[in-house]
Every structure is written in C-alpha cells, then in structure tokens.
Amino acid sequence: MASGTSFEQIQKSYLRVFIALMILTALTVGVTTIHFGDTLNIVVGVLIAVFKAALVIWIFMHLKFDNRRLRYFVYIPAFFFLTFVFALTFLGL
Amino acid sequence: MTTAAATHSRFNTGIYHGKLGMWVFLASEIMFFTGFFGAFIVLRNLNIEVFTASAHQLDKVVATINTAVLISSSLTMALSHVALERGHEAKFRLFMALTLLFAFAFLGIKSYEYATKFSHDIYPWTNTFFASYFTMTGFHALHVIGGMIPMAWMLGKSLLKGYPRTMHHRVETLGLYWHFVDLVWIFLFPTLYLIF
Numbered sequence: 692m693a694s695g696t697s698f699e700q701i702q703k704s705y706l707r708v709f710i711a712l713m714i715l716t717a718l719t720v721g722v723t724t725i726h727f728g729d730t731l732n733i734v735v736g737v738l739i740a741v742f743k744a745a746l747v748i749w750i751f752m753h754l755k756f757d758n759r760r761l762r763y764f765v766y767i768p769a770f771f772f773l774t775f776v777f778a779l780t781f782l783g784l
Numbered sequence: 785m786t787t788a789a790a791t792h793s794r795f796n797t798g799i800y801h802g803k804l805g806m807w808v809f810l811a812s813e814i815m816f817f818t819g820f821f822g823a824f825i826v827l828r829n830l831n832i833e834v835f836t837a838s839a840h841q842l843d844k845v846v847a848t849i850n851t852a853v854l855i856s857s858s859l860t861m862a863l864s865h866v867a868l869e870r871g872h873e874a875k876f877r878l879f880m881a882l883t884l885l886f887a888f889a890f891l892g893i894k895s896y897e898y899a900t901k902f903s904h905d906i907y908p909w910t911n912t913f914f915a916s917y918f919t920m921t922g923f924h925a926l927h928v929i930g931g932m933i934p935m936a937w938m939l940g941k942s943l944l945k946g947y948p949r950t951m952h953h954r955v956e957t958l959g960l961y962w963h964f965v966d967l968v969w970i971f972l973f974p975t976l977y978l979i980f
Contacts (some may be wrong), residue, residue, distance in 0.1 A: 698870045702863060709859040716851050720844065723978045736974035743970045751862045751963045753956070758798035764807040768814035775818055779825040 708750045715743050733780075802957045810964050817968055820920050824975065827912045838913035839980035841906065843897060847977045850893045851969065857886030858966040861959045869952040876955070877942050883962070884935045887928055894925055917976055924972060927965045934958050 719739040727735065748765055749755045828835045864879035901907075901914075908918040938955065941947050 698866055698872060698875075701866045705859060705862050705866075709855065712855045712858075713852065716848065716855065719974055719978060720848050723844075733979045736979045740971050740974050744967050747858065747963050747967055747970070751858055752960055757803075761799060761804075761807060764811045768811045768818075772814055772818045772821070775822050776825065779822055780829075 705750070708746055711746060712743055715739055715746075737776075800953055802953055803960065806957045806960045810960065813964060817920075817923075817971075820916070820923070821971070821975065824916045824920070827916060831912055834911050835913045836980045838911060838917075839976065841904075842917070842977050843900065844977050846893060846897055847973060850890055850897075851973050853886050853890050853893065854966050854969050857883050857890070858963050860886065861962045865952060865955045865959050868947065868949060868955050871949045873942060873947060873949070876947065877939060880935060880939045880942070880955075884932060884939060887932045887935070891925060891928060894921065920972055920976065924965070924968055927968065931958070931962050931965055935962075 719736060722735055722739075723732070726732065754762055754765065860879045860882040864876050864883060867873075867875035867879055898918075906914055908915050935958065938947060938951075938958070
C-alpha cells in the first residue's frame with residue numbers, strides 16, 4: 692500500500708471497490724432474468740465473477756501494490772483453473 | 785513474529801515471509817476448489833435435467849443477501865488492516881469486530897438455508913447436484929469458520945492487552961486469506977444459484 696496516502700483516502704478507494712462489487716452482484720443476479728441462451732448465460736455469469744475477482748485481488752489483496760512477481764501466484768493457478776473449467780465444459784466429458 | 789526476517793521485506797522478493805507463505809497456500813487452495821468445480825461440471829453435463837431442476841429449488845434471494853454480507857466483510861477486513869497499519873487501534877478493533885459480525889451473519893444465513901433444505905427432505909445424498917452443493921458450500925463454510933478463529937483471537941488480544949501497530953502484517957496475511965474465502969463464494973454463487 693502506498694505509504695503517502697492517508698487512511699481516509701484509502702478508505703474512500705476501498706469504498707469505491709465495495710460499491711463496484713455490489714453493483715456487479717446486482718448485475719449478475721439481474722442478467723439471469725434475461726435469456727441469452729444457456730451457454731451465453733454461463734459465459735456472462737463467469738465473466739462478471741472474473742471481473743469481481745480481479746477487483747478483490749487487485750485492490751483488497753494489494754496485488755497492485757506488491758512485487759510484480761507475486762502476481763504469478765494468481766496467474767498460474769488461475770490458468771489451470773480456467774483451462775480445467777473450459778476443457779471440462781466444452782469437451783463434454 | 786519477533787525476528788527481523790519474519791516481518792521485514794526480503795531484499796530478493798520485496799515481501800515478508802508470512803505473505804509469501806499465504807500466497808503459496810492460496811495457490812494450493814485454488815487447486816483444491818478447482819477439483820470441486822471440475823467434478824461439478826462433469827456431473828452437470830451428465831445430468832443436466834437433474835441439475836436444472838435441483839438448482840431451481842435453491843433460494844436465490846437468500847444467496848444474494850449472503851453474497852452482499854461476505855463482500856461487506858471483505859471491505860471491513862481491508863479497512864481493519866489499513867487502520868492498524870496507520871496506528872488507529874480503535875478503528876482496527878471496530879472494523880475487525882464488524883468483519884467477525886458479518887462472518888457470523890453469513891454462517892447464520894447459511895445455516896438457515898441448510899435447515900430449509902433439510903426440512904424439505906433435501907440432503908447431500910438426494911442427488912448429485914445436492915451432493916455437490918453441500919460439499920462445495922460446506923467446505924466454504926469451514927473456511928469461513930477457519931478465518932473467524934484468528935479474527936476473534938486478534939480482537940480479543942486487542943481488547944485485553946492491545947494489539948501493536950507492528951502486528952499489521954498479521955492482519956494483512958489474515959486479510960489475504962479472508963478475501964480468498966470471499967473469492968470462492970464469488971464463483972460459487974453464480975455456479976450453484978444463477979446459471980441454471
């Protein structure tokens with residue numbers, strides 16, 4: 692975390708992330724009332740979840756501010772996770 | 785953590801040992817939950833009708849409220865860390881207490897959901913969807929409980945003896961774990977409740 696910024700400034704930026712997460716939660720529930728087709732509904736649900744996850748990891752988990760090499764702890768397992776999920780979904784096993 | 789090596793950033797990584805250790809653990813945790821998601825997808829593809837019918841029996845409203853509760857707990861956890869880092873112990877206590885409160889609320893709502901399922905004769909052995917549902921949410925709930933123990937410990941220590949500013953690394957490390965628990969729920973929520 693940048694040490695030059697005050698508690699109030701950080702609180703404000705965390706609150707913005709929180710509001711964004713709440714809006715995205717409302718959105719992901721809201722889009723279930725629209726039927727894009729089975730596959731597309733799953734894709735939209737996963738995309739919103741990935742976006743929410745990125746916000747949490749980037750800001751709340753301080754990855755934006757830490758050593759860049761620490762990001763591989765997210766990239767590598769996330770790569771395996773997504774590969775696994777997509778392979779199992781679309782190979783129809 | 786009294787030794788310098790434990791709390792000070794290492795020259796070669798730029799982060800302290802506790803944080804590095806937590807990230808290694810979280811990477812393994814991602815793979816742990818990946819197994820459940822993999823099993824869920826395979827079982828779903830084999831029994832799409834069962835999964836669709838069963839998922840519609842879940843309570844979306846209650847799950848949405850629980851998602852909001854858990855996201856709120858992530859916010860207060862992040863704030864409790866900055867508060868201690870900046871030396872505001874009273875604020876640290878307030879936000880840590882709120883985090884613990886949200887965690888209790890989450891478990892309370894989850895218990896209500898489980899109780900409702902049981903009263904409708906729905907159990908883990910009902911079908912493969914509910915087997916997955918109870919396994920995934922059950923392991924997630926265990927992770928929530930696992931996070932509440934150090935929260936209560938830190939809060940208790942702060943109330944009794946005071947929690948020094950130098951301990952903010954511990955709060956940050958616990959925060960990493962707690963945000964991960966929130967992340968798992970962010971993926972479980974659409975998977976179990978929304979996509980069917």
